[in-house]
Amino acid sequence: MTDEQVLITQAQRGDPEAFRELVERSKINVYRLAYDLTGNHHDAEDLSQEVFVKAYRGLPNFRGNAKWSTWLYRITTNACIDHRRSQSRTTMEYKDDLGDDETTSEHNHRHSVLNPDRSVEAGMIQENIERALSRLAPQERSVFVLRHYHDLPLKEIAETMKIAEGTVKSYLFRALQRLQRELAFYKKDLGLEEQ
Amino acid sequence: MMTCEQSRELFIEALYDELPIDVKREFDQHLVSCAKCATDFQNMKTTLKIMDQRSRTEPDQAYWNSYWDRLSSKIAEERDPSKKFTWRPARLPAWAYGIAAMFLIAMGIYLGRTYFGQHELSQPEIEHPIATNPVPLIEDSTTTQALVYLERSKNLLIGFANRSEDESTSRDLSHQQEVSRRLIQQASMLKTALNKPDQQLMRQLILDLEVILLQLANIEVKRGIPAVELVKKGIDQKSILLKINLEEMRAMARRPSASSDKKIRTTL
Ligand SMILES: [Zn+2]
Numbered sequence: 001m002t003d004e005q006v007l008i009t010q011a012q013r014g015d016p017e018a019f020r021e022l023v024e025r026s027k028i029n030v031y032r033l034a035y036d037l038t039g040n041h042h043d044a045e046d047l048s049q050e051v052f053v054k055a056y057r058g059l060p061n062f063r064g065n066a067k068w069s070t071w072l073y074r075i076t077t078n079a080c081i082d083h084r085r086s087q088s089r090t091t092m093e094y095k096d097d098l099g100d101d102e103t104t105s106e107h108n109h110r111h112s113v114l115n116p117d118r119s120v121e122a123g124m125i126q127e128n129i130e131r132a133l134s135r136l137a138p139q140e141r142s143v144f145v146l147r148h149y150h151d152l153p154l155k156e157i158a159e160t161m162k163i164a165e166g167t168v169k170s171y172l173f174r175a176l177q178r179l180q181r182e183l184a185f186y187k188k189d190l191g192l193e194e195q
Numbered sequence: 196m197m198t199c200e201q202s203r204e205l206f207i208e209a210l211y212d213e214l215p216i217d218v219k220r221e222f223d224q225h226l227v228s229c230a231k232c233a234t235d236f237q238n239m240k241t242t243l244k245i246m247d248q249r250s251r252t253e254p255d256q257a258y259w260n261s262y263w264d265r266l267s268s269k270i271a272e273e274r275d276p277s278k279k280f281t282w283r284p285a286r287l288p289a290w291a292y293g294i295a296a297m298f299l300i301a302m303g304i305y306l307g308r309t310y311f312g313q314h315e316l317s318q319p320e321i322e323h324p325i326a327t328n329p330v331p332l333i334e335d336s337t338t339t340q341a342l343v344y345l346e347r348s349k350n351l352l353i354g355f356a357n358r359s360e361d362e363s364t365s366r367d368l369s370h371q372q373e374v375s376r377r378l379i380q381q382a383s384m385l386k387t388a389l390n391k392p393d394q395q396l397m398r399q400l401i402l403d404l405e406v407i408l409l410q411l412a413n414i415e416v417k418r419g420i421p422a423v424e425l426v427k428k429g430i431d432q433k434s435i436l437l438k439i440n441l442e443e444m445r446a447m448a449r450r451p452s453a454s455s456d457k458k459i460r461t462t463l
Pocket residue numbers: 198199200202225229231232233
């Protein structure tokens with residue numbers, strides 16, 4: 001039995017200190033994932049706390065052979081996808097089709113060209129990267145963030161999101177295609193591509 | 196020989212180094228011989244390099260230090276009496292309530308063991324009334340007194356709830372009733388003193404406790420077991436032990452030295 005499994009068992013028996021320890025160990029990763037999926041601190045704070053409240057409620061049903069981090073990541077991903085859906089009902093942030101998005105790319109490019117100063121430019125890159133992420137559909141963003149920023153192998157992403165590995169790959173492929181279009185103008189700016 | 200379509204299906208694994216060596220060799224060979232796939236693959240790689248430049252704005256240490264405090268408050272809020280019938284989704288199957296009940300009981304048993312070992316509820320309760328008990332000052336003497344009060348109430352209720360029928364002699368019960376009456380007296384003072392906004396959860400908890408303590412104090416010995424069982428049921432239904440525990444965790448998390456001294460102890 002690992003140290004973590006011992007803590008989970010103790011928490012399931014009602015030991016609040018064990019639950020607290022589990023929270024202390026995973027709060028940063030859960031917060032970061034929520035931040036990567038929502039793009040802002042306010043939502044990351046709310047959602048990460050919601051995740052632990054859900055974990056607390058779900059403790060009695062947690063199976064000992066499951067991985068604590070996978071379980072938390074699943075709760076986080078689901079909470080963020082739900083949150084995003086409820087938001088996009090009113091704002092329609094992303095488009096589900098993979099159609100023509102030229103206008104957004106042109107808009108972003110104009111933004112960066114207008115600010116030649118390096119630090120402003122760096123801020124622009126961050127802004128444009130966040131914007132590109134926000135254009136992804138919730139599932140695409142989830143698989144991309146889990147793979148690229150949380151280093152989860154495809155197999156673990158499939159377990160976390162309870163989808164087939166092939167589906168993970170196709171979401172990721174679509175995510176990359178969309179990001180590529182959103183950020184196409186940067187290749188030249190950053191010297192990453194020969195003209 | 197790998198086709199373009201087959202090579203594209205491997206893009207994702209290739210980008211994240213998840214291809215087995217022999218497949219990777221074949222994939223690389225295809226890229227050497229196919230300019231179209233090579234360009235498309237390179238473009239995706241470049242996009243990932245751009246995404247690598249992303250940086251997160253991380254919260255400061257103060258944020259992390261108070262994280263548990265905020266969380267335990269949220270968990271405690273869920274158990275607030277005014278919300279206790281709504282926080283759980285109504286469509287839960289019946290067995291889920293069984294599991295929840297078992298969890299609460301387990302929590303109560305655990306608290307009983309952890310905080311009080313095997314000892315029975317006994318004399319110290321009477322010999323050290325709260326008002327004369329020297330208590331280390333935390334950050335607010337009313338909060339401290341309230342925590343001591345909660346601890347004593349918990350002690351009493353665990354002792355009461357764990358009574359076996361063998362030991363439920365009238366002498367034990369009258370002792371517990373005596374403790375109960377003393378606690379009720381203390382409650383009236385605390386209810387007035389707990390007047391700050393952040394003390395309202397604790398005040399509500401003391402009000403809840405008071406109902407149970409009154410019932411306990413008023414059990415007529417001659418009516419015997421059924422009356423005792425009724426009060427025990429009241430303790431379970433109100434999840435009162437769990438609430439006390441959460442309130443303590445909340446108060447502890449607010450203390451500056453929360454990490455080094457997590458449990459409050461009365462001078463029993
Ligand atoms: Zn090809």
